[in-house]
Amino acid sequence: MADETYEVDEIVDELLNKKRGIKEIIKEMKNVSELMVDLAYSAILFNNDDLAEEVKGLEEEMNKLRLQIEISAMLAARTSEDASKLSGIIRVAAAAESISNAAEKIADTVLRDIELHPVLKEALEEAEETVQRVVVKAKSEIDGMAIKNIRDNKKYAVDILCIKRGGKWIFDPKWESKVKAKDMVIVTGFKENVEQFKDLVK
Structure with missing residues (x-):
């Protein structure tokens, strides 16, 4: 109490x-x-x-x-x-x-490692977009970059939904908000774009 x-x-x-x-x-x-x-x-x-x-x-x-x-x-x-x-x-x-x-x-x-029904798994796999979490490494090329610049850069082609920094969430971050090293960002986009983004920011 x-x-x-x-x-x-x-x-x-x-x-x-x-x-x-x-x-x-x-x-x-x-x-x-x-x-x-x-x-x-x-x-x-x-x-x-x-x-x-x-x-x-x-x-x-x-x-x-x-x-x-x-x-x-x-x-x-x-x-x-x-x-x-x-x-x-x-x-x-x-x-x-x-x-x-x-x-x-x-x-x-x-x-809990509960196995999905094959039909449900197949339906999920057909989705074109995905959501992933990515930790921004030190000296990453997006360290210090504004979200707007990341969004507009065709090389990345993902949307940043939110940022977790120092244990606190930043939801619906502003365009001018900058991503920093050690941030965990939740990104969404086409599967191939998200995987490419993860490789680029390592």
Whole structure:
């Protein structure tokens, strides 16, 4: 119980200090749930434990965001009318978390070494695009490069969905955001382009 109280106090302080709006948190939940689904399916397709573990880690992030929404709604409600309007937002957050829970269950099949039905595996293999995680090595040619320049460079031909830096996630990074050595980036694109990108940034 003490740990839960500490977590709530910490989240309230963060909300007040950073002045994060409900709209911003909902947007982040949307981004995280979509990313979890992409990673979960890629984890199955490539039987990749690392991707599955990232899904499990992101589920913890979703739980924190759900709590932020609930606390924000309570802080924002001044009247019963406010509370009624905000209840819809909480339902949206709950729906996003349900999606993330489903993604976690998908990833769990990889971590538990549950064999897929051949029909399902064949369907996944037919997908043209993939999602992969890539760690940017020191002296990599994209170290210090802005995401826009990576996106526009035909040599790479991938999209960077998010960055994990120092244990913290940067979701929906801005075009001018720069990739740094030791960053873990989640990229998406055609399978051959993603594999080529992984080779280039080593």
